Structure formats: C-alpha cells, structure tokens
Amino acid sequence: MKKENVFDVTILGGSYAGLAAGMALGRALRKVLIIDAGNPCNRQTPYSHNFLTNDGKTPKEIAELARQEVKKYDSVSFIDGFATAGKMNSNGIVIQILSGETFLSRKLVIATGIKDLMPDIPGFAECWGKSVLHCPYCHGYEVRHQKTGIFANGDTAFELATLISNWTNDLTLYTNGKSTITAQQLLKLQEHKINIVEAEIERLENKAGYISNIVFSNGTSAQAKAIYTRLPFVQHSSIPQALGCELTPEGYLKIDSAHRTTVHGIYACGDNATRMRTVANAVAMGTTTGLMVNKDLIEEDF
Numbered sequence: 524m525k526k527e528n529v530f531d532v533t534i535l536g537g538s539y540a541g542l543a544a545g546m547a548l549g550r551a552l553r554k555v556l557i558i559d560a561g562n563p564c565n566r567q568t569p570y571s572h573n574f575l576t577n578d579g580k581t582p583k584e585i586a587e588l589a590r591q592e593v594k595k596y597d598s599v600s601f602i603d604g605f606a607t608a609g610k611m612n613s614n615g616i617v618i619q620i621l622s623g624e625t626f627l628s629r630k631l632v633i634a635t636g637i638k639d640l641m642p643d644i645p646g647f648a649e650c651w652g653k654s655v656l657h658c659p660y661c662h663g664y665e666v667r668h669q670k671t672g673i674f675a676n677g678d679t680a681f682e683l684a685t686l687i688s689n690w691t692n693d694l695t696l697y698t699n700g701k702s703t704i705t706a707q708q709l710l711k712l713q714e715h716k717i718n719i720v721e722a723e724i725e726r727l728e729n730k731a732g733y734i735s736n737i738v739f740s741n742g743t744s745a746q747a748k749a750i751y752t753r754l755p756f757v758q759h760s761s762i763p764q765a766l767g768c769e770l771t772p773e774g775y776l777k778i779d780s781a782h783r784t785t786v787h788g789i790y791a792c793g794d795n796a797t798r799m800r801t802v803a804n805a806v807a808m809g810t811t812t813g814l815m816v817n818k819d820l821i822e823e824d825f
Contacts, residue, residue, distance in 0.1 A: 530556045532816055533618050533628040535606050535760060538563045539802050540793025540809035541634030542589040547813025549596030553820070556626055557593070558618065560605040564636050564759075564794065565802075567732065568652035573660050574803040585802060606635075609762040616766070616788060630816050633768070633776060633784070633791040634809060635760035642699075642754075646727030646734075653732035655750045661801055662749070663690040669748035672696070672737065674724075677703040679753055684717050687751050692716070695745065697737065699724050720745065758795055773798065781815040782808065790816055 532548055534541045537559025548555045565571070565582045572578050577585050593599055604620040611617075615629045641648045647655060655674070656662045671691045673683045676698040684696055696712065696719045698704075704712065704719065712719065722739035727750075729735060738744045756774060758764065769777045769785040775798070776784055776791040784791050792808035794800050 528624070528626045530554045530600075530626060530628040531820060532556070532630045532632060533558065533616065533626055534632040534634055535618070535762065536634035536636060536793065537561075537590065537601065538586055538634065538636065538793070539589065539805035540636075540812070541632065542586070542593050543806045543809025544632050544634060544792060544813040544816070545593045545599050545809075546589075546596065547810050548817055549593060549599040551813070551817040552598060553817060555599045556602065556628065557599065558602045558604055558606050558620060558626075561603060564639065565652055570665075571802050572662065572664065573801060574806075577802075582802065606760065606762060609766050611766065611788075618762070629788065630820065631766075631789045632812055632816060633760065633763050633789065633795060634793045634812075635758070635762075636794040637756040637774075638759045639754045639756050644724055644726060646729050649732045650727055650729050650734055650750075651732075654729065654734040654748070655727070655752060657751070657753065658800060659687055659690055659751065663687070666749040667691060669693065670695075670746055672745075672747045672750040674699065674750050674752035676700070678708075680704060681708045681712070683751055683753065684712060684715075688715055688717070695720060695747075697724065697745075697750070760795075763789065763791065763795075781819075782812040783815070783819075 531553040532555045534557045537557045545555050545557050568582050571582045606618050607621050608619040615627055616631045617625050617627050619625045667690050670693045673696045675683050680696050694717050698721050702719050702721050722741050725738050725740045734747050736744045767786045771777050776796045778791050778796050782790045782792050790812050792812040793805040
C-alpha cells in the first residue's frame with residue numbers, strides 16, 4: 524500500500540464527533556484521515572441549541588467552522604467520500620471507499636451516526652428536525668408553552684409525555700392506533716390533562732417543514748406547533764458490524780468508558796454509540812475518544 528495511504532488513525536464520519544476526535548488526535552501529532560460523505564442526520568435542522576458559544580447557529584455553520592479549525596493541523600487529512608468496506612489484517616484496519624481506493628490505519632474511529640427510520644406518513648420526513656423533534660433540550664425552548672403532540676405509544680409515549688410536560692401544559696398524545704398505555708399511566712396523564720388520540724394519522728400538513736395540522740384517516744384534524752417522537756433507527760454504516768463490533772439491545776455500538784468497541788483497535792463516538800443525541804455531547808464524546816485512542820497508541824509503543 525502507498526505510504527501516503529497509511530495512517531495512525533482513520534475516522535469514519537466528519538461531523539461533530541469525528542471532527543472533535545480528529546482535533547484531539549491532530550494536536551497529539553497523529554497522522555489522521557477523516558472520511559466523510561457529507562450527509563449528517565441534522566442536515567435540515569435550522570438551528571442548533573444548548574451548545575455553549577454556538578447556541579442558535581445552524582448545524583452547518585458549526586460543522587464548517589469545526590472543519591476549518593481541524594484543517595489547521597497538518598497531520599490531519601480529509602477525503603470527501605463514502606466508506607464502503609473494512610477488513611482487518613496483520614498491520615491494522617483497511618478501509619475502502621466508493622472509488623475503490625483503500626487506506627490502512629492502526630486504529631479506527633467510527634463516528635458515522637445513525638439513520639432514522641421514518642414512518643410512512645406524508646409530511647413527516649419534511650418536518651423532521653424542524654417541527655417533528657427528537658429532543659426538548661435542543662428545541663423545547665423555541666416551542667415552549669405551545670400546542671404540542673407526542674407521536675408514540677406505550678411506555679415510550681408515557682416517558683416522553685412526562686418529559687415534555689416540563690415545556691408545555693398544552694400536550695396531546697397521538698398513539699396512531701389503539702393505545703397501549705397502562706391504566707396506571709392513564710390516570711397520571713389525566714391528572715396532568717394530557718389527552719390521548721388513537722385515530723390513525725393520514726398526513727402532516729406543513730409549510731416548509733413546519734406543522735400546521737395533523738390530519739387523521741377518519742377525516743378529523745388537530746392543530747400542533749410541534750410533535751416529539753423517538754424513531755427507530757439503524758446504524759448509518761454497516762462497517763462496524765461487518766468488522767465484528769457488537770451492538771447494545773437498543774441498537775447502539777457497544778463501548779466501554781474509553782469508547783473502545785468490542786473489537787480491538789476500533790472506537791466509537793457520537794450518535795451511533797449513545798442515546799444522548801446533542802451536538803455538545805457529540806463533541807465531548809469525540810474529544811474523549813481522540814484522547815483515549817492516543818493514550819492506547821502511546822502505551823502500545825512505549
């Protein structure tokens with residue numbers, strides 16, 4: 524393999540977690556390659572919040588500034604491309620990109636995020652990240668005290684309703700079919716004046732991703748300013764599992780306190796390894812991962 528294609532660390536994913544790991548490793552004088560396909564999960568989210576010094580900026584603004592800062596470190600290289608395969612050999616981990624070119628590194632950091640699985644409801648995907656929301660800590664302040672829905676059922680619905688009640692008293696639970704809320708949970712919801720609507724949702728009427736009405740299959744409708752939900756997901760990249768990395772029961776990459784996966788030499792950070800899905804947390808995880816990877820390299824070589 525060409526010398527220029529050999530690195531200390533390859534990072535898959537050049538968003539917040541991957542860039543933070545790259546900065547930490549660049550500052551540790553490591554030769555690093557960041558491979559990024561430019562398709563972040565929050566690409567249509569208009570604003571990012573709860574991140575000190577960057578509150579209210581667009582996700583793209585934050586990512587572009589981060590990339591410029593990481594590029595200042597000469598030992599960090601970037602490739603705009605999609606990683607298609609990975610394999611282990613006696614020298615480390617080989618990553619192949621769509622063009623067929625391969626790269627070898629001693630360590631691999633997976634920062635590829637997750638892919639949300641949207642329900643087959645017209646308007647839902649258009650509203651995702653704008654008025655259909657996953658996190659009140661990221662977006663709740665902006666829709667505080669507004670007419671708000673929960674799109675969920677069962678224990679998940681009850682957990683979300685409990686959480687979101689902190690931001691609004693005008694809250695309705697939309698189960699999109701027969702409710703599986705328990706009798707005890709129902710009493711608690713009624714105590715907080717949270718209604719349950721079981722009618723199936725036909726579509727979300729919206730303008731440029733901002734909800735105006737929830738339209739049901741029975742012909743009725745309801746207004747809402749925002750809807751919170753917790754969508755099912757899959758790992759955005761198949762490479763970690765192909766290399767043998769284990770998942771948690773929830774579907775996240777299984778990591779230890781140093782962000783090592785279950786495969787030696789492979790680490791993970793960001794949305795693919797935690798339920799705490801915020802820009803600030805992705806940056807924190809990425810920085811920690813970079814420090815831990817460098818520590819492991821030092822200890823192996825010393």
